[in-house]
Amino acid sequence: GNSVTQMEGPVTLSEEAFLTINCTYTATGYPSLFWYVQYPGEGLQLLLKATKADDKGSNKGFEATYRKETTSFHLEKGSVQVSDSAVYFCALSDPLYSGSARQLTFGSGTQLTVLP
Amino acid sequence: ETGVTQTPRHLVMGMTNKKSLKCEQHLGHNAMYWYKQSAKKPLELMFVYNFKEQTENNSVPSRFSPECPNSSHLFLHLHTLQPEDSALYLCASSQAGRDHYEQYFGPGTRLTVT
Numbered sequence: 001g002n003s004v005t006q007m008e009g010p011v012t013l014s015e016e017a018f019l020t021i022n023c024t025y026t027a028t029g030y031p032s033l034f035w036y037v038q039y040p041g042e043g044l045q046l047l048l049k050a051t052k053a054d055d056k057g058s059n060k061g062f063e064a065t066y067r068k069e070t071t072s073f074h075l076e077k078g079s080v081q082v083s084d085s086a087v088y089f090c091a092l093s094d095p096l097y098s099g100s101a102r103q104l105t106f107g108s109g110t111q112l113t114v115l116p
Numbered sequence: 117e118t119g120v121t122q123t124p125r126h127l128v129m130g131m132t133n134k135k136s137l138k139c140e141q142h143l144g145h146n147a148m149y150w151y152k153q154s155a156k157k158p159l160e161l162m163f164v165y166n167f168k169e170q171t172e173n174n175s176v177p178s179r180f181s182p183e184c185p186n187s188s189h190l191f192l193h194l195h196t197l198q199p200e201d202s203a204l205y206l207c208a209s210s211q212a213g214r215d216h217y218e219q220y221f222g223p224g225t226r227l228t229v230t
Contacts, residue, residue, distance in 0.1 A: 034218060043120075043206050043221035089159070093217040103172065104219055106159045 002027045006090050006107035013080055013114050021075040021110045023064075023090035031092040033057075033066055033073040034104070038087045047075075047088070080114045087111050118142055120222035122207050128228045129197065137192040137225045139207030147212040148190040149219060150182060153204040165190060166212050197229045 007022040025033070032051045036044040048057035053068035062077045073090060090107040120141045129135050141148065150162040164172035165184040179201075181193040190207055204226050208219040 032217060036221075041223075043122075043223045044208075046218050046220065049218055103161055103164065104217070108158045 002031070002092060002094055002105045004090050004092055004105050004107040006088075006110050008108075008110070010111040010113060013112070015082055015114055015116050016079045017114075019075070019077040019080045019084075019112070021088055021090075021112070023073045023075065023107060025071050025073065025090075025092050025105075027071075027092055027094075030068075031094065033064070034091045034093070035062070035064055035073070035075050036089040036091060036106075038089065038109070040086070044089060080112075082114045082116050085112055085114045120207060120209055120220050122205075122222035122225050124225060125223065126226045126228075128230060129194070130230055131197055131199070133197075134193070134195040136194065137205055137207075137227075139190040139192075139222055141188055141190075141207075141209035141220070141222075143209055143211075143220060145209040145211045145220070146187045147210045148184060148187070149208040149210075150190065150192055151206040151208065153206055153224070154202075159206075163192075194227075197227075199229050202227055202229045 003026045005024050034049045035047040037047045038044045047062055048059040050057040050066035053066055056065045064073050064075045066073055087109045089109045091104045094103045123138045146167050148165045152160045152162055161174050162176045163182045168184050168187055179196050183191040204224045206224045207222045210217055210219045
């Protein structure tokens with residue numbers, strides 16, 4: 001079946017440090033890939049997405065590139081801020097359910113804390 | 117109201133109570149989902165509704181009963197819950213039949229079973 005593996009946290013960085021959160025996946029077809037972010041006390045928000053190989057998703061200074069050859073979708077940001085402290089989830093859409101409501105497969109989440 | 121809303125935001129209930137969680141989406145989507153998020157565990161998909169029809173029930177105990185009266189509203193009826201059911205319950209919606217299938221989440225209901 002499909003699966004998503006994220007680096008375990010927690011990750012603690014100083015403000016303006018470089019961030020990488022690793023994500024790899026297994027899927028039988030060609031899934032779409034997503035990063036969601038969950039701030040304390042809130043639901044998940046879509047951060048960025050990529051729908052085919054070599055696509056780069058970007059938003060709010062975060063980037064991730066869909067690497068089919070390594071089945072990876074690592075999240076990066078060049079300079080983190082305290083306000084980026086949150087839990088980050090990598091996810092893929094099940095490619096087998098064409099034309100209907102697809103399930104998302106989520107990673108276990110990575111807690112990021114940015115210190116001033 | 118915009119996006120996906122959930123009420124109540126917090127709920128404390130005893131094991132013999134009956135309560136309901138409500139979700140409403142204002143995005144014109146036709147698919148809705150219930151997830152359970154427990155501490156230290158991955159997000160668990162509970163139910164999927166596509167065009168008001170339940171298409172997935174991921175082995176959820178019968179003490180959780182979903183209802184989808186129309187494509188904008190989703191309920192989760194709760195009865196005789198256990199303390200281990202305490203968690204954050206998230207509702208999401210998406211536009212089935214469209215590419216990419218990203219889901220939009222509500223803020224969740226924090227449920228505590230005493």
